[in-house]
């Protein structure tokens with residue numbers, strides 16, 4: 001048996017890990033690579049393996065860097081099934097369709113430019129039709145139920161990362177291989193804590209925040225209430241760039257609780273992202289994934305994602321009207337790193353006013369507008385125009401959906417470490433992964449590797 005890492009190795013995007021036993025192949029994840037345009041396009045357009053030879057694909061959760069390239073997998077000959085939890089399946093359908101719409105509209109824009117230069121037109125990385133075709137191969141499965149896939153016995157456990165996220169526990173050739181997907185954190189809102197799996201011979205673990213520590217989510221209510229009250233007192237607006245999946249719902253859920261406890265004033269709150277609204281509908285329909293607190297709220301006849309003063313903005317006209325209005329309010333909008341989407345319009349109209357505040361609630365990658373806002377650069381470019389950044393900027397990393405350094409080490413230390421033959425760190429920049437190596441070895445793990453793209457390891 002061996003595993004070959006075709007993405008999400010020494011980088012955090014494009015996860016694809018191919019597990020082979022004899023002639024049977026199980027693909028873990030089929031994510032989109034995100035990065036500089038030309039490189040991303042080249043990597044995403046071509047699969048590095050023969051899709052026809054892949055027998056099964058298991059997806060850990062519905063983030064685009066884990067599920068976003070299934071249309072090409074099917075287009076190049078994979079015939080399923082694509083296995084994931086029912087929650088992931090519901091979210092993946094929305095995300096993959098949305099991604100196909102983005103690919104098509106991006107290429108229309110690009111082709112217009114190419115035509116002007118007299119250059120040949122390009123095809124999208126995948127089309128809406130490709131996406132629809134691939135979705136037919138999705139099969140939802142519950143947690144903790146064994147599924148036999150040829151020589152592989154697969155069980156999914158809650159990873160506590162986003163709704164429906166899973167750890168993939170595989171038994172093959174008498175050995176156990178545990179793949180964490182993206183590992184969540186304890187005590188996060190809405191969803192349950194990650195399930196602790198104790199036994200494995202090989203562990204493939206993510207290391208996104210291998211070199212960082214997060215603030216405690218239990219401090220969120222106090223911090224967020226202080227921010228909302230401060231900005232409200234001076235008549236300003238709060239703009240929250242947020243990912244459409246999980247982060248938008250967590251913010252709404254947290255603001256809902258603050259409102260119920262009278263910790264924040266009666267200020268209007270808008271969710272202005274059509275994708276976030278559709279994702280929220282999936283969250284409403286999946287109470288089977290809620291934690292105790294969320295279930296208690298539901299049993300108290302309180303809605304989790306709806307309360308007086310909260311509005312889901314649908315049309316472009318409503319969104320534009322919100323831009324020009326000066327009423328103090330809170331706007332939650334995508335994209336999470338301020339690279340596209342309606343949040344750009346809100347930022348454009350808000351960053352110049354010192355009464356306003358931009359609240360950053362997720363990781364902002366280098367070279368994104370979100371990162372420049374975090375760095376409090378005096379001038380930021382939005383839609384090619386320069387805008388002075390006079391609004392206050394507040395960063396709250398308490399919402400992170402990934403285990404931090406201590407969380408990752410603690411997860412491994414709670415396993416039967418003497419059984420672990422090897423730990424392979426994926427989904428991580430090299431610095432972050434390296435920071436995990438010595439702490440893992442001092443737990444008694446014999447062999448820790450940080451595989452490179454294309455590298456194969458015998459298991």
Ligand SMILES: [Zn+2]
Nearest residue numbers: 061063161182
């Ligand atoms: Zn993720």
